[in-house]
Amino acid sequence: MKERILRLCKRLNKFSLDDITSIVDDMEETTIQLILLMLASEGKIVRKDDLFLYINQVPISESSLPTFFQFHTKEKIDLIIKCFCADISAEKTGLLVELSRNTINNFYSYFRSILYENQLKELEVLYKEHPKTQSERNIFNNKFYLFNYGNKIYVSKKMFEPTSKATNHTKEEMRLIKNTYCKIRSVFHSHKFTKSMVEYSYGKLWLQEYSQQEKENYINYLLNKL
DSSP states (O other): OHHHHHHHHHHHSEEEHHHHHHHOTTSOHHHHHHHHHHHHHTTSEEEETTEEEEOOOOOGGGSSOOGGGGGSOHHHHHHHHHHHHTTOOHHHHHHHHTOOHHHHHHHHHHHHHHHHHHHHHHHHHHHHHSOBOOEEEEETTEEEEEEEETTEEEEESSOOOOOTTOBOOOHHHHHHHHHHHHHHHHHOSSSTTGGGHHHHHHHHHHHTTSOHHHHHHHHHHHHHHO
16 A cells, blocks of 8 residues: 555655545545655655655765765765754764764755755745745845745845835734744854855754654755755
8 A cells, every 4th residue: 555655646746635535535544644654754755734745766876966975875974964954063963974074064055055945946936926025134244035925934145026016024924034033143143154144044944843854854855856
């Protein structure tokens, strides 16, 4: 049964529980839900809100990733991903995996970059469909812009093209934006990270939103998508 559901997940690629149950009419919904949870725990699919995404099981070494990935085993890369998702510092991760802090920083910077770029693509689609007034913020003279769509905060280094169709955020939405800005500010006690401030900020916010397994699955999903 599990292999059958997995094949269906692969064919659909992106789907909800209802999508699966409408096709597999000879299984109980609770059984299908249990199988989906098992597949998610095995890293074969990833759950995002009410949707599931099939993770293309391509070995990382065969995908279009920076060359520094090629010099490390899959086991070591998996451990680096696990440490990143647990918000363990690059220095401590370096000690655990026996690599230099600079090497770990390369991995961490890349993870933050793909997380940022992925959410930016989502934001561009949302803004095009339903433009909202961008909330400008500033840290160490670095401007960035915050948006709230469905109580999910999106961060952008660039200003979106203003439009007369843009609607204002509600008071509740603005409250979450302000709280998020306070969280971002608390990260920066110096100019140390301002070169990649927005990516670093979004990465820190993202780390607070999901379980450890969900984070590891999602990073692997993004890496295998490249």
